Amino acid sequence: MEKEIVIICDFQEYDDENILQVITKASSLSNQCNCKVTVLCVGHKDSEQLDKFFQYGADNIVICKQNEPFDMTYFTNIISNMIKTRIPKVILVPESSNGKITASILSARFEVGLIAGCTDIQFDENNELSFLRTAFNSVTIAKNNCSNGEFIIATVKKDIFAKQMKAGQCSGMIEEVTYDDDMEKLSNSWGVLERIEKFEKKEMNNLNKVFCIGRGVKNQDNFEKICQIANKLHVGIVGTRAVVEAGYIEKERMIGQSGKMLASPIYVGFGVSGASQHMIGVKNAEIIVAINKDKNAPIFEYADYAIVDDVEAVLAELEKMAEG
Numbered sequence: 001m002e003k004e005i006v007i008i009c010d011f012q013e014y015d016d017e018n019i020l021q022v023i024t025k026a027s028s029l030s031n032q033c034n035c036k037v038t039v040l041c042v043g044h045k046d047s048e049q050l051d052k053f054f055q056y057g058a059d060n061i062v063i064c065k066q067n068e069p070f071d072m073t074y075f076t077n078i079i080s081n082m083i084k085t086r087i088p089k090v091i092l093v094p095e096s097s098n099g100k101i102t103a104s105i106l107s108a109r110f111e112v113g114l115i116a117g118c119t120d121i122q123f124d125e126n127n128e129l130s131f132l133r134t135a136f137n138s139v140t141i142a143k144n145n146c147s148n149g150e151f152i153i154a155t156v157k158k159d160i161f162a163k164q165m166k167a168g169q170c171s172g173m174i175e176e177v178t179y180d181d182d183m184e185k186l187s188n189s190w191g192v193l194e195r196i197e198k199f200e201k202k203e204m205n206n207l208n209k210v211f212c213i214g215r216g217v218k219n220q221d222n223f224e225k226i227c228q229i230a231n232k233l234h235v236g237i238v239g240t241r242a243v244v245e246a247g248y249i250e251k252e253r254m255i256g257q258s259g260k261m262l263a264s265p266i267y268v269g270f271g272v273s274g275a276s277q278h279m280i281g282v283k284n285a286e287i288i289v290a291i292n293k294d295k296n297a298p299i300f301e302y303a304d305y306a307i308v309d310d311v312e313a314v315l316a317e318l319e320k321m322a323e324g
């Protein structure tokens with residue numbers, strides 16, 4: 001099977017210009033690296049629209065009908081599943097707010113490099129793909145090559161590339177796939193039921209102790225319990241990127257490489273795995289307490305106090321303590 005340049009098409013924040021521009025660029029790159037151009041779509045779009053993708057250079061379209069209302073977890077699960085059946089050389093994501101989130105989730109899931117907001121894609125002297133993007137407040141252009149992953153993900157802003165229709169009649173393969181994520185929904189899916197403002201919005205810099213919410217907190221019930229205990233004990237709430245993306249905590253409270261540095265001396269992580277991108281933000285903490293049911297979770301390498309247990313069991317104990 002030939003390698004592919006895969007483009008993620010998001011019909012939620014669909015932007016005709018951007019997707020066609022990215023397909024055009026992918027098509028010109030594909031001639032140089034002997035790849036096919038495949039567009040992965042989730043949702044419903046008419047056949048006229050899909051024909052356009054072929055006219056601008058797509059070789060394959062894989063479409064998964066989305067019956068559920070849009071949900072980021074569901075969307076990225078479908079896209080991840082589709083990617084697993086392909087052999088991507090590079091994944092290009094037209095930038096939209098969903099696109100940026102999708103790209104970062106895929107990059108973390110597949111453990112591959114992500115180039116955000118690339119301004120050009122070229123072949124270097126070794127015929128390897130390199131991605132340009134502005135750096136240092138746009139005063140310089142950085143050239144990025146990624147060699148440590150099976151493929152690479154790049155997001156592309158609108159109007160970076162020109163769109164161009166191919167000459168002559170264009171057609172390609174359309175494949176329809178289905179996805180059943182019931183199993184994952186039961187165990188692993190979060191939905192935003194309401195925006196929670198239930199913890200006191202203390203200034204991050206003045207917090208002496210924080211509870212950090214990780215994806216292992218699992219559900220709204222546990223989240224609320226942690227917030228209530230935090231309020232009683234005058235503890236602040238922060239979170240990992242997984243929880244921010246699920247809509248539980250606002251971005252300003254995200255700790256880590258893409259968020260804030262923690263200024264509080266005491267950090268208690270609930271269901272936090274301890275990914276390096278998160279732990280960079282915790283490096284100034286004097287005491288790290290970690291609660292995780294997986295004894296091999298990376299956070300335990302940083303923890304001063306390790307509790308290998310289910311978050312719920314620990315919460316039950318903490319509730320009693322907070323009442324007493």
Ligand SMILES: Cc1cc2nc3c(=O)[nH]c(=O)nc-3n(C[C@H](O)[C@H](O)[C@H](O)COP(=O)(O)OP(=O)(O)OC[C@H]3O[C@@H](n4cnc5c(N)ncnc54)[C@H](O)[C@@H]3O)c2cc1C
Binds near residue numbers: 216
């Ligand atoms: C370029 C880049 C930048 C990033 N920047 C940041 C950043 O700034 N901040 C950040 O946080 N992340 C960042 N990330 C994402 C980061 O890599 C991780 O994906 C993220 O931190 C994981 O969040 P988590 O620990 O909540 O979730 P997960 O990694 O899913 O971990 C959940 C943990 O909960 C445990 N668990 C599950 N159920 C239970 C239970 N019932 N009881 C106890 N434990 C349980 C699991 O064992 C697991 O260890 C970045 C990623 C990339 C690629």
